[in-house]
Structure formats: structure tokens, C-alpha cells
Amino acid sequence: MTSSLALISEGFETTTDGHPPAPMSDGSTKNNNSETRDELNPFHSMAHQFGLAADLLGLDAGTREVLRQPDRELTVSLPIVKDDGEIQVFTGYRVQHNFSRGPCKGGIRFAPDVNLDEVRALAAWMTWKCSVVDIPFGGGKGGVICDPRELSQGELERLTRRYTVSIMDILGPDRDVPAPDMNTNEQTMAWIMDTYSMHVRRTTTAIVTGKPIVIGGSHGRREATGRGVMLICREAMKKLGRSPEDTRVVVQGCGNVGGIGALLLHREGYKIVSISDMYGCLHDQGGLDMPAVMDYMKENGRLEGYPDTDYLDNKEQLELPCELLVPAATENQITSENAGRIQAQLIVEGANGPTTPRGQEILDERGVMVVPDILANAGGVTVSYFEWVQDRMGYFWTEEIVNSRLEQVMVKAFHSVADMAELHNVNMRTGAYLVAIDRVARVYRMRGVFA
Numbered sequence: 001m002t003s004s005l006a007l008i009s010e011g012f013e014t015t016t017d018g019h020p021p022a023p024m025s026d027g028s029t030k031n032n033n034s035e036t037r038d039e040l041n042p043f044h045s046m047a048h049q050f051g052l053a054a055d056l057l058g059l060d061a062g063t064r065e066v067l068r069q070p071d072r073e074l075t076v077s078l079p080i081v082k083d084d085g086e087i088q089v090f091t092g093y094r095v096q097h098n099f100s101r102g103p104c105k106g107g108i109r110f111a112p113d114v115n116l117d118e119v120r121a122l123a124a125w126m127t128w129k130c131s132v133v134d135i136p137f138g139g140g141k142g143g144v145i146c147d148p149r150e151l152s153q154g155e156l157e158r159l160t161r162r163y164t165v166s167i168m169d170i171l172g173p174d175r176d177v178p179a180p181d182m183n184t185n186e187q188t189m190a191w192i193m194d195t196y197s198m199h200v201r202r203t204t205t206a207i208v209t210g211k212p213i214v215i216g217g218s219h220g221r222r223e224a225t226g227r228g229v230m231l232i233c234r235e236a237m238k239k240l241g242r243s244p245e246d247t248r249v250v251v252q253g254c255g256n257v258g259g260i261g262a263l264l265l266h267r268e269g270y271k272i273v274s275i276s277d278m279y280g281c282l283h284d285q286g287g288l289d290m291p292a293v294m295d296y297m298k299e300n301g302r303l304e305g306y307p308d309t310d311y312l313d314n315k316e317q318l319e320l321p322c323e324l325l326v327p328a329a330t331e332n333q334i335t336s337e338n339a340g341r342i343q344a345q346l347i348v349e350g351a352n353g354p355t356t357p358r359g360q361e362i363l364d365e366r367g368v369m370v371v372p373d374i375l376a377n378a379g380g381v382t383v384s385y386f387e388w389v390q391d392r393m394g395y396f397w398t399e400e401i402v403n404s405r406l407e408q409v410m411v412k413a414f415h416s417v418a419d420m421a422e423l424h425n426v427n428m429r430t431g432a433y434l435v436a437i438d439r440v441a442r443v444y445r446m447r448g449v450f451a
Contacts, residue, residue, distance in 0.1 A: 039332075039335060039336060039356045039357070039358050040331075040332045040335070040356065041117055042117060042118050042121035042122070042331050042332070042352075042353050043117040043118070043120045043121040043124075045121065045353055045356055045357055046121045046124045046125060046353075047068060048357045049357065049429060049430070049433050050067070050068055050124070050433065050437065052430055052433070053430055053433035053434045053436075053437050054067075054437065056424055056426070056430070056434060057434060057437060057438055057441065059437070059441060063441055063444065063445070066444065067098065067437065067440060067441060067444070068124075070095050070096060070097045070098075070120055070123060070124070071096050071097060071098055071099055071138075072095070072096040072170065073093070073094075073095050073096075073116070073120070074093065074094045074095075074167055074170060075091065075092070075093055075116070076091070076092045076093075076094075076163070076166040076167060077089055077090075077091060077092075077166075078090040078091065078092050078144065078159060078162045078163055078166060079162070080155065080158045080159050080162055081158065082155055083152050083154060083155060090144055090145060090146050090159060091144070091145045092142070092143065092144040092145070092163045092166065092167070093114070093116055093119045093141075093142060093143050093144075094119075094140065094141075094142040094167045094170060094176070095116075095119045095120050095122075095123040095140060095141050095142070096123065096138070096139075096140045096170065096176055097120075097123035097124045097126065097127045097138060097139040097140060097141075098124075098127045098138040098139055098440060099138045100138060100440055100443045100444045100447065101130065101131065101136050101137060101138055101439070101440060101443050102130075102136035102137045102138060103137055103138065103172075103173070103174055103175055103176055103177055104123075104126075104137065104138045104139060104140030104175070104176040104177070105126060105130060105137035105138065105139065105140060105176075105177050105179070105209075105381060105384065105385070106122065106123055106126040106139055106140035106141040106142070106178065106179065106181075106381075107122075107141060107142070107178065107179045107180055107181025107182075107184070107210075108141075108142040108143065108144070108163075108178050108179070108180070108181055108184050108188070108192075109141075109142070109143045109144075109181040109182035109183060109184060110143070110144050110146050110148045110156075110159075110182065110183040110184055110188075111143065111145075111146070111147070111148075111182050111183055112145060112146065112147045113145075114143035114144065114145045115145075118143070118331070119141045119142065119143050120141075121353065122141040122352060122353075123139045123140050123141035124139055125139065125352055125353065125373065125374055126138075126139030126140060126141060126381065127139030127436075127440065128374045128432070128433060128436035128437065128440075129373075129374040129375075129377075129378045129381055129436070130378075130381055130385075131435070131436035131437070131439045131440050132374050132375050132378065132413055132416075132417065132432050132435050132436040132439075133375075133378045133381070133382050133409050133410070133413045134409075134412075134413070134439065135381070135382060135385040135409075136385075137177075137381070137385065140176050140177075140178070141181075142163075142167070142178060143181075144159065144163055146159065148183045156188075157191055160184075160188055160191045160192060160195075161191055161192075161195045164191070164192045164195040164196060165195060165199070168195075168196060168199060171196060171207060172207065173204060173206035173207055173388070173391075173392065177206065177207065177208060177209060177384075177388060178192060178207075178208050178209075179208060179209045179210045179380070179381075179384050180210040185210075186210060186211060186212045186217065186222075187212075189208040189209070189210045189211045189212075190211055190212055190215060192207065192208050193205060193207055193208050193211060193215065193216075196208075205391040206388050206391035206392050209221065209384035209385075209387040209388055210384060210387070211387070216387070216390075216391045217387060218383055218384075218386055218387035218390055218396070218397070218402060219396070219397065219398060219399035219402050220383055220386075220399045220402035220403050220406065221380075221383045221384065221386075221387055221402075222256060222260075223256075223260050223264075224379045224380045224382065224383035224384075224402075224406060225256060225257045225260075225261075225350070225377050225379045225380035226256060226257050226258070226259070226260025226261035226262075226263070226264060226328075226350075226379070227260070227261075227264055227379050227403065227406060228376070228377060228378055228379015228380065228382065228406065228410050229257065229261040229264075229326060229328065229348060229350045229376055229377060229379065230261055230264040230265050230268065231379070231406075231407055231410040231411065231414075232348055232371055232375065232376045232410060232414055233249075233261075233265060233270075233324060233326070233346075233348050234268065235410075235411060235414040235415070236346055236348060236369065236371050236414070237324070237346070239369075239418065240345070240346060240369065242323065242346075243269075244265075244268050244269035244270045245269050245271075246323070247270050247271065247323045247324050248270075248271050248273045248285070248287075248321065248322040248323050248324070249262070249265055249270045249271065249272050249273065249322060249323070249324045249325075249326065250273060250274040250275075250317060250318070250320050250322040250324070250325050250326070250344065251265075251272060251274065251275045251276070251326045251328060251350075252275075252276050252281075252314075252317055252318065252325075252326065252327045252328055252329045252333065252351075252354075253275075253276060253277075253327070253328035253329040253350065253351065254275050254276065254277050254293075254294070254297055254303065255328075257328040257350040257351065257377065258275065258276075258326065258328030258329070258350060259275075259294055259297070261326060261328060261350055262275050262290050262294075262326075263290050263291065263294060265326075266288075266290035266291070270324070271286075271287035272287060272288045272290050273285050273286075273287060273288065273320065273321075273322060274288075274312075274317055274320050274322070275288065275290075275293060275303070276303070276314055276317050276329070277297070277302055277303045278302075278314075279302050279303070279304055279314075280303065280304055280311055280312060280313060280314055281303070281311070281312050281313075281314055281316070281317040282303050282306055282309045282310070282311060282312075283309060283310040283311075283312050283317075283320060284308070284309045284310065285321070288309065293306060318333065318334065318338060318342055319338065319341045319342055319343065320343070321343050322343060322344050323344060323345050323346065324344055324345075324346045324347075324348065325342065325344035325346070325347045325348075326347075326348050326349075326350050327347065327349055327350060327351050327354035327355070328350030328351050328377075329351050329354065330351055330352075330354070331351065331352060331353040331354060332353065332354070332356055333351070333354040333355070334347070334354055334355040334356065334359040334360075334363070335355075335356045335358065335359045336356065336358040336359055336362060338359075339355075339358075339359040339360075339362035339363050339366075340362050340366070342363070342368065344368065345367075345368060345369065346368070346369045346370075346371070347363070347368060347369070347370045347371070348371045348376045349370065349371065349372055349373040349376045349377065350373075350376060350377050351373065351377065352373050352377065353373060354373065355370060355372075360427070360429060364427055369427075369428065370427065370428060370429060371414075371428050372428060372429040372432050372433075374432050374433070374436060375413055375414065375417055375428070375432045378410070378413065379406055379410060382406055382409050382410070383402060383406055386402055386405065386406075413435075416435055417431045417432045417435055418431065420432075420434050420435050421434075
């Protein structure tokens with residue numbers, strides 16, 4: 001692994017890369033009309049896509065109701081003592097969407113805009129994501145409403161440990177296995193693992209994934225989501241008959257998904273013409289030197305000031321001329337407002353929920369191929385599964401084995417989705433939901449209803 005990949009993997013793991021937050025569940029966005037609120041509500045987006053696929057699958061009303069709703073939701077109050085001695089109370093969530101195929105799996109995010117609708121949607125997306133790559137997990141997600149930038153390392157540790165204890169009754173290697181997400185990282189997972197282990201009186205490495213390697217983490221986990229995005233881009237480009245050398249790429253975000261994905265695409269010969277952080281984006285139609293860009297980012301903490309490139313506002317980035325667009329920031333980036341101006345022929349979603357249903361409809365009308373999040377960014381949960389397996393058997397694989405097995409899973413999943421989409425004459429997003437929901441529904445029907 002190059003030094004550039006290693007360097008950018010040391011910070012917080014985040015699919016948001018500091019981009020503007022998703023709307024609150026109360027609809028508090030710049031445009032407060034109800035139509036905009038509905039379009040930008042991530043749970044509504046998930047439910048809309050679920051409904052389309054359920055119709056095509058002919059699911060009965062009872063099965064639809066079971067699969068649409070979370071199995072369990074937990075809201076907890078988290079008082080901690082701040083460094084100045086004052087007590088502050090935070091709010092945390094853990095949503096477990098579905099247990100049919102195995103333990104719940106999903107990240108924990110720390111952010112000021114975390115809300116229950118968002119966590120519900122992300123938990124459901126994790127169910128479909130695990131199913132579409134055919135790994136034996138259900139979906140879960142967690143979050144704490146806080147701004148990590150305003151908390152010291154000690155305060156973050158106390159908050160993490162309090163959150164772990166508060167949701168511990170529903171955690172466990174066979175019940176619910178958290179992982180890093182927005183503004184949480186390997187250190188956060190180490191605190192969770194230690195807290196859980198101290199309470200059960202034994203070291204339990206399989207309680208979380210995304211841990212440091214020295215305490216049971218897996219080689220290749222840091223880079224897994226970005227690597228998965230690269231692999232899906234490769235397969236989609238083959239399907240479109242395009243070569244990397246003739247492909248200009250715009251990547252929104254420069255964290256563990258966007259940054260690593262851009263580095264790996266650069267290695268494969270793609271021309272990365274733009275990459276962004278929370279402050280703005282670099283643009284060079286001649287192509288960016290991605291290792292140098294990411295080294296600059298690591299040293300300076302932001303892209304602004306990188307020499308010999310244009311520095312643009314983030315709003316302009318998605319509409320830049322390119323063949324391939326990788327939104328690897330946050331939800332609701334491609335909407336009815338801007339989908340008609342996007343110039344890419346292929347969109348591979350590195351973030352969760354970057355395209356709204358209305359945005360997808362416009363892209364479909366324009367013939368733009370969109371590879372959905374539940375497939376494109378599933379590399380992270382796939383290697384998290386590998387980590388869980390290694391922890392449970394006490395035998396660890398080399399990075400080459402991890403990457404090889406990741407490639408097998410992602411390539412197989414891509415073609416399963418593409419074949420399903422062609423069979424039903426639908427877009428790739430609906431094809432992915434058809435694959436995922438059908439697998440979960442078949443398991444649910446086979447197990448039956450316990451009474």
C-alpha cells in the first residue's frame with residue numbers, strides 16, 4: 001500500500017468527507033416546503049425504492065410490512081462529565097432493521113445533524129447492502145447527536161463508552177456488530193470493544209469491525225469501501241464499453257471512500273479531473289496527480305491552495321464535464337434541482353443515498369447509468385464481514401487474500417444486479433433492490449413467523 005493510502009486512512013472514517021449535512025427529520029433545510037422535505041427525507045427515499053421492487057416481486061402485504069419496518073429502535077440519553085467538570089447530556093440511537101439473515105451490521109456516526117429518520121434509512125440500506133453482496137448479516141445503524149470537533153479526545157472516549165454501555169443489551173457478535181461511520185474511526189471501535197469486553201469479563205474482538213489490526217482488525221479494511229467503488233467502476237465501464245484512459249472522473253469527497261477511491265482509480269489509468277472536501281473542489285481537465293493531491297490534503301487539512309489547479313465552489317462540481325461521477329460525500333446531492341445538468345454518463349454512488357428518487361427519474365430519462373449505493377459502496381461491509389469471520393476463528397488473512405476475496409464478491413454482485421435489471425427492464429438501482437429484497441424475503445418465508 002502506498003504512503004498516500006496509508007496517510008489518509010489515519011483520520012476519521014467518513015463517507016461524508018465533511019460535506020454539508022443531510023436535512024433534519026423536521027425538514028429544516030434551506031427550502032422548507034413539504035415537497036422538498038419529502039424528496040430529501042432519506043427514509044422516504046428508501047421506502048420509495050423498496051415499494052418499487054416489492055411491486056415487481058409481487059410481495060404480499062404482510063411480508064412488505066415486516067421488511068419495511070425496523071425490528072427494533074433504541075433511543076438513549078448519554079450524560080458525560082466534560083473536561084471543565086460540567087455535565088452535558090447527548091442523545092444516541094441504535095436501529096436494528098432486520099435479523100432474518102444474521103446479526104445486524106452497521107456503522108455508528110457522530111454528527112450534529114444525526115436524526116432518527118436518517119438512522120432508520122441507513123439501517124434499512126444496510127439490510128439491502130448485506131443482502132445484495134450475499135453476506136449473512138442484517139442491517140443496523142447507530143448515531144450520537146454531537147459535534148466531535150467541539151469535544152476533546154477524553155470527552156469523545158467518555159461519550160463512546162457511555163453510548164456502548166447504554167445500548168449494550170442489544171449488542172453482541174451474534175446480535176449486532178457496529179463499525180465506523182461518519183466521524184468515528186478505529187480508535188472509537190477500540191473503545192467500544194474494550195467497554196463491551198470489560199462488562200462481559202472476556203475479550204470479545206468480534207463485537208465490532210473496523211478495529212486496529214493489533215486488536216483483531218483486518219488487513220484491507222480501511223481501504224475496502226474505496227476499493228469496492230473502484231471495482232464497481234471497472235465493471236460498469238466494461239459494460240458501457242469504455243476504457244479508463246478515455247474516462248474523465250469527478251469524485252465528490254476525499255475521505256476513506258472518495259480519497260482512496262480516487263487514488264485507486266488513478267492507478268487504474270482514469271483521469272481524475274476533480275475532487276472535493278468540505279470547503280471546495282479542485283478542478284483540472286488535464287487530470288490531477290492524485291498521490292500528490294492527497295499528500296497535500298494530509299499536510300494542510302484541506303484542498304484549497306493546491307497549486308496549478310482551479311478551485312471551485314462545491315455546488316459547481318457535480319455539473320463539471322466528465323464521463324464518470326462518483327458522489328462519495330453524503331445524502332441528497334443529486335436531486336430534481338440539479339440532475340438535469342449533470343454531464344456524466346455513469347454515476348457510481350460511493351456515499352449512502354446521494355441521489356433522491358426524483359433525481360433518479362431525471363437521470364433515467366436522460367439515459368444516465370447509476371450504480372446504486374447498496375452495491376457500489378458495499379466493499380466496506382464485505383471486508384467487515386471478513387474481519388468478523390477472522391475474529392471468530394482466530395486466524396487472520398493477508399491483505400492479498402482479503403483484496404482477492406473482496407474482488408470476487410463485488411464482481412459477482414455487480415453481474416447479479418445487472419442481470420436482474422436486464423431481466424425486468426429496470427435501472428440498476430431497482431435491480432439491486434430486487435436482488436436484495438428477494439433474498440431477505442425468501443429467508444423470512446422459509447423461517448416462518450414465530451408465535
